[in-house]
Amino acid sequence: MRALVVExxxxxxxxxxxGLEAEGFAVDVALxxxxxxxxxxxxxYDAIVLDIMLPGVNGYRICETLRREGIWxxxxxxxxxxxxxxxxxxxxxxxxxxxxxxxxxxxxVARLRALLRRGAPQRPAVLEAGDLxxxxxxxxxxxxxxxxxxxxxxxALLEFLLRRRGEVLxxxxxxxxxxxxDFEGDPNIVEVYVRRLxxxxxxxxxxxxxxxxxxxxxxxxxxxx
Amino acid sequence: MRALVVExxxxxxxxxxxGLEAEGFAVDVALxxxxxxxxxxxxxYDAIVLDIMLPGVNGYRICETLRREGIWxxxxxxxxxxxxxxxxxxxxxxxxxxxxxxxxxxxxVARLRALLRRGAPQRPAVLEAGDLxxxxxxxxxxxxxxxxxxxxxxxALLEFLLRRRGEVLxxxxxxxxxxxxDFEGDPNIVEVYVRRLxxxxxxxxxxxxxxxxxxxxxxxxxxxx
DNA sequence: GCGCTGGTTCAGCGGCCGTTCAGCCGCAGC
DNA sequence: GCTGCGGCTGAACGGCCGCTGAACCAGCGC
Numbered sequence: 412m413r414a415l416v417v418e419x420x421x422x423x424x425x426x427x428x429x430g431l432e433a434e435g436f437a438v439d440v441a442l443x444x445x446x447x448x449x450x451x452x453x454x455x456y457d458a459i460v461l462d463i464m465l466p467g468v469n470g471y472r473i474c475e476t477l478r479r480e481g482i483w484x485x486x487x488x489x490x491x492x493x494x495x496x497x498x499x500x501x502x503x504x505x506x507x508x509x510x511x512x513x514x515x516x517x518x519x520v521a522r523l524r525a526l527l528r529r530g531a532p533q534r535p536a537v538l539e540a541g542d543l544x545x546x547x548x549x550x551x552x553x554x555x556x557x558x559x560x561x562x563x564x565x566x567a568l569l570e571f572l573l574r575r576r577g578e579v580l581x582x583x584x585x586x587x588x589x590x591x592x593d594f595e596g597d598p599n600i601v602e603v604y605v606r607r608l609x610x611x612x613x614x615x616x617x618x619x620x621x622x623x624x625x626x627x628x629x630x631x632x633x634x635x636x
Numbered sequence: 637m638r639a640l641v642v643e644x645x646x647x648x649x650x651x652x653x654x655g656l657e658a659e660g661f662a663v664d665v666a667l668x669x670x671x672x673x674x675x676x677x678x679x680x681y682d683a684i685v686l687d688i689m690l691p692g693v694n695g696y697r698i699c700e701t702l703r704r705e706g707i708w709x710x711x712x713x714x715x716x717x718x719x720x721x722x723x724x725x726x727x728x729x730x731x732x733x734x735x736x737x738x739x740x741x742x743x744x745v746a747r748l749r750a751l752l753r754r755g756a757p758q759r760p761a762v763l764e765a766g767d768l769x770x771x772x773x774x775x776x777x778x779x780x781x782x783x784x785x786x787x788x789x790x791x792a793l794l795e796f797l798l799r800r801r802g803e804v805l806x807x808x809x810x811x812x813x814x815x816x817x818d819f820e821g822d823p824n825i826v827e828v829y830v831r832r833l834x835x836x837x838x839x840x841x842x843x844x845x846x847x848x849x850x851x852x853x854x855x856x857x858x859x860x861x
Numbered sequence: 862g863c864g865c866t867g868g869t870t871c872a873g874c875g876g877c878c879g880t881t882c883a884g885c886c887g888c889a890g891c
Numbered sequence: 892g893c894t895g896c897g898g899c900t901g902a903a904c905g906g907c908c909g910c911t912g913a914a915c916c917a918g919c920g921c
Contacts, residue, residue: 507750508733508750525732562866562867562868563867563868564867564868565867577773577774578773578774579773579774579775596869596870597869597870597871599869599870599871599909599910600868600869600870602908602909602910602911603868603869603870603910603911604868605909605910606910606911623908623909623910624775625787625788625877625878625908625909626787626788626877626878626907626908626909627775627788627791630774630775633774787877787878787879788878788879789878789879790878821880821881822880822881822882824880824881824882824898824899825879825880825881827897827898827899827900828879828880828881828899828900829879830898830899831899831900848897848898848899850888850889850897850898851896851897851898862921863920863921864919864920864921865918865919865920865921866917866918866919866920867916867917867918868915868916868917868918869914869915869916869917870913870914870915870916871912871913871914871915872911872912872913872914873910873911873912874909874910874911875908875909875910875911876907876908876909876910877906877907877908877909878905878906878907878908879904879905879906879907880903880904880905880906881902881903881904881905882901882902882903882904883900883901883902884899884900884901885898885899885900885901886897886898886899886900887896887897887898887899888895888896888897888898889894889895889896889897890893890894890895891892891893891894
């Protein structure tokens, strides 16, 4: 478990390092925002403790930037006083939790543990299941060596299925994530698109990747089809 | 988005209802712990706001019970005073977040939204009894290495039996949990489905997992069959 | 204007799955 | 041994779910 502490008050930073190391974390400390952002980008931390008021780049910006770059390490923000808008903004920029100073180590550690228990929604660069590959940033999908052309909607659906491969996903859930959250149309559209994916990705290759679980939803085979 | 508010102070409960409904939630209110627990069990809420100090069953117990039964709806706890141990305990019993009274609606709503954004990622672990396994998130059931195909109703029944393995469950109780709470049909349907599970899970393997307790109900062997 | 692309809607169909039912079995009490 | 009740069994049926092919529509480039 590696944690990054971004905090400019040296005494507090040292205290956090000691406290977290006592809890079994390997701790890196950054004393200003620029360093913090850089370190968070370069190393795969399991959790980040992030002060808002920082020299260099402030906490909000760091959080926002990391999220925008697809880094989803759990972030616990430290807000100065009880100004409630600080807290709202912290959560809205993508932090997972916050604490108001002063706080006790007991609470800090408990909440860090809660964050880790939840884990970060992992966003790997390339999604794979067997010989099925999908590269979100390059917008490419392929089966084995054969590149497959997908429309935007087909791509989004496949991406969602791949991110949660092995899980059953109800049509309702798929609609909420791949279509609008409050999509009001006919759920049949999911069936239509599942069919199109099957025609492009399974049928020509004699595979059977997307399973229908009648009455429950769809499931993408975790290790290829 | 359905939310359940469990709060015994009527004015606060009403305020929460108004505030959350203004944010687009469909809100149910329970005024004591017993009701709250019952409602949380019976309805699939997207989030639960839970006071700790409650008549009937207190908030810790409710939280603990729900988690033990495999209900992982995000829970936001309301702790009375700033005693930090309250908060630690809240998180340790399985709550996802907490707020100390008094709080502002802005903060409450922001944190609820953050919880919903995260979803309820604490998926229940795989349920087991001997070599009988059931994975709710993947919707797989298997005996030993053999995967067994189950219909939705069969799956739900087996899941219920597994979650409460070792306990005697009356047909009435099974009907309330696996079928609708106010199911009005023939209780014989439970027998039919128990039989179907036996045919799929016991008979081919020479096992005897689901025991009939004449006049009382059914019991799943706690440590396999 | 025309054709193409991609998203959505629609109606028909096949079969699965939930439910019901009637008859049988076996345990228990007399 | 008879009776009654609770549970077991096999079958039947009908509604709904998911699949399919096609049509419709909007946006866009030519």
